[in-house]
Amino acid sequence: MFSKTSYLCNMEIIDINKALANQTRLNILKWLKDPEANFKPHEDLGHFNDGVCVFHITERAGLSQSTISTYLIQMQKASLIIPTRHGKWTYYKRNEAVISEYIRALNNQL
Amino acid sequence: MFSKTSYLCNMEIIDINKALANQTRLNILKWLKDPEANFKPHEDLGHFNDGVCVFHITERAGLSQSTISTYLIQMQKASLIIPTRHGKWTYYKRNEAVISEYIRALNNQL
DNA sequence: AGAACATATCTACATATCTAGATTTAAGGA
DNA sequence: TCCTTAAATCTAGATATGTAGATATGTTCT
Numbered sequence: 001m002f003s004k005t006s007y008l009c010n011m012e013i014i015d016i017n018k019a020l021a022n023q024t025r026l027n028i029l030k031w032l033k034d035p036e037a038n039f040k041p042h043e044d045l046g047h048f049n050d051g052v053c054v055f056h057i058t059e060r061a062g063l064s065q066s067t068i069s070t071y072l073i074q075m076q077k078a079s080l081i082i083p084t085r086h087g088k089w090t091y092y093k094r095n096e097a098v099i100s101e102y103i104r105a106l107n108n109q110l
Numbered sequence: 111m112f113s114k115t116s117y118l119c120n121m122e123i124i125d126i127n128k129a130l131a132n133q134t135r136l137n138i139l140k141w142l143k144d145p146e147a148n149f150k151p152h153e154d155l156g157h158f159n160d161g162v163c164v165f166h167i168t169e170r171a172g173l174s175q176s177t178i179s180t181y182l183i184q185m186q187k188a189s190l191i192i193p194t195r196h197g198k199w200t201y202y203k204r205n206e207a208v209i210s211e212y213i214r215a216l217n218n219q220l
Numbered sequence: 221a222g223a224a225c226a227t228a229t230c231t232a233c234a235t236a237t238c239t240a241g242a243t244t245t246a247a248g249g250a
Numbered sequence: 251t252c253c254t255t256a257a258a259t260c261t262a263g264a265t266a267t268g269t270a271g272a273t274a275t276g277t278t279c280t
Contacts, residue, residue: 014133021127022238023120030219054257064240069258071238088247088256103216109140110209132268164227174270179228181268198226198277 008098008105015078016102024061025071029080031060032094042089050084051093118208118215125188126212134171135181139190141170142204152199160194161203 008016020026031038035048039056042048058068072092075081079098084091118126130136141148145158149166152158168178182202185191189208194201 010133010136014131014136017127017131017136018237021124021131023124026120026124026127055255058257063238065257066241066259067239069256073258085246085257090257099220103213103220106213106216110213128267134268165225173268175227176229176271177269179226183228195227195276200227 008101012079013102013105013109016080016098019075019078019080022071024063024068025075028057028061028071028075029094029099031057032081032092044089045086045091048093050086050091051081053086053089053091055089057092118211122189123212123215123219126190126208129185129188129190132181134173134178135185138167138171138181138185139204139209141167142191142202154199155196155201158203160196160201161191163196163199163201165199167202 020029032051035052039048039052039060042053042056054065054069054072057072058065061068072081072083076083076092079095081092082095084093130139142161145162149158149162149170152163152166164175164179164182167182168175171178173181182191182193186193186202189205191202192205194203
């Protein structure tokens, strides 16, 4: 049988390190840890269950919409965040399982 | 008073993430964890107290001497490794204090 | 001093990343 | 259906990274 924990392979760790090798992307991951503290409440949804929408992240980061969209997709490909579509908004939330597995992997391997 | 532990600032974490966003550099850091297992003994010195010389790391990595030298200097600038000159050889060993501080910082901040 | 060797630096080129404006796609509302 | 808005994709130029060959520097040996 397989263990319950998911192990990250080398390549995935490299992709995560690349994603976190940029101040804005690192900030985004930290901001998403506490959406209430870092973003204004989203009027149409009223909660942060699925994270924060691209528009608000763009606003907070101060870079262009296309740049932030590109960053978020890169972070999503590295499995750091999870997108959820609500109507015309895309919400991104942290993938806590992968983030803690990543830290555990560094602890063991580094 | 200041705490005894040294804290890594944001910029240093980014530099470490950049250094670790490459398979060869990540490998080098892991290899240096156990020089006996990963490198042949150095004839002229007979121990690994100061790590492993560039020549042996180059040999193990299979990239050019100039590439590995460049990588090692980048890792040193990110404080991940410490160079020691013995005659014509430069030995590099892990900077364990920074590495564990880095992991601790990720644990706290990520 | 001169030869030989280990490492660092310089130069160069290919590829990747950063970033934004323009365009396209998808969804909602008039 | 048409207009508006949010987000993704396309295009492009500036900058950074990956990587190696050539050269310079520092050290040891003869």
